[in-house]
Amino acid sequence: MPTTITPEPLTLTSDERDAILEAVRDFAQTELAPHALEWDAQSHFPRETLRRGGELGLGGIYVREDVGGTGLTRSDAAAIFEELAQGDTAIAAYISIHNMVAWMIDSYGTEAQRREWLPRLTAMEGFGSYCLTEPGAGSDAGAITTSAVRDGDDYVLTGVKQFISGAGEASVYIVMARTDSSTGSGNRGSRGITAFLVPDATPGLSFGANEHKMGWNAQPTRQVILDEVRVPAASMLGSEGQGFKIAMSGLDGGRINIAACSLGGAQWALDRAIRYVHERFTFGEPLAEKQSVVFSLADMATELHAARALVRDAAAAVDAKAPDASMRCAMAKRFATDAGFRVANEALQLHGGYGYLHEYGIEKVVRDLRVHQILEGTNEIMRVIIGRQLLGAGR
16 A cells, blocks of 8 residues: 655745746746737647746646655745746646646655656646546535446546546546445445546547636646546555545645635736726826725735735645644635635726727636636635534534
């Protein structure tokens, strides 16, 4: 049985951290930002650009260094994702998902699995996808029905996964499937779910059409279809029945990252709004002189500042392995993704009709940030997580 390993992150000096963030900022502004609108309009997945990000260490930000990872803390990672999102929110979000996959393999994989997959993933010469959600099991992850049936030295996986980022582009898919048939759809629950590593091009693995989405157009989203996909028992990630635990532990970090992406996208929109109200004149004076505009900008900045504090708190909780880390991650994700969308939407409003035009970029950020309130657990589910922990602690 593989041993679960929690990588010990590097401790950076302030100068080292500043240098890393400056390099990420430069990558975001030179490699992502100039192409973001084109990629969005053409639904283009920028493989080569992502590989250059891998050279910078963005493919395994909190993966151990012995397999090519950068070995940073979740606090450092949150700052990195905020910078990336100021270049292109959709691509930053995909890099977040890719990192979650790499971290799961690093933390729960055997040494053979780590050596097989992580050098490629950390270099972003190959990409990762995370397959939990199903057509009939979204927020209720314990209701998945994809099955994994033991057949000699193999498992045979059958089912459909929905809304999978990177599907059709990934080298490896982490698939959550039910190995205990007694806990199927008639006995919904998290028990009996196991994680498997499914390589691309495995017979029986196919994909649905690329979904036409409101936002996130630069990253593909497809169904992942498993039609009696046969994988060796050695492809199991972790131990049998451990899949739900693996999925939830990955989502804690994923929630911090997507919250940080919301911060970055919203900060970009706020910065553009500040510039615009200085340049735009109405009734003989700049918009920046109008009290209602000043109040709007003040509220937008305050919400982002508060959201950033929550994200940093959640990241610190994960780094410290705090017992209430999951609740703090849920708080950060709920607040930051709601605040990020509101700020971007208000930035669009301040631009008036120009904000609605694609060339200004504001409407793209609004579209991209909207899904952050849904993925990695809807914000309604975040409230459930927070409320249950509070009620349980009060017994």
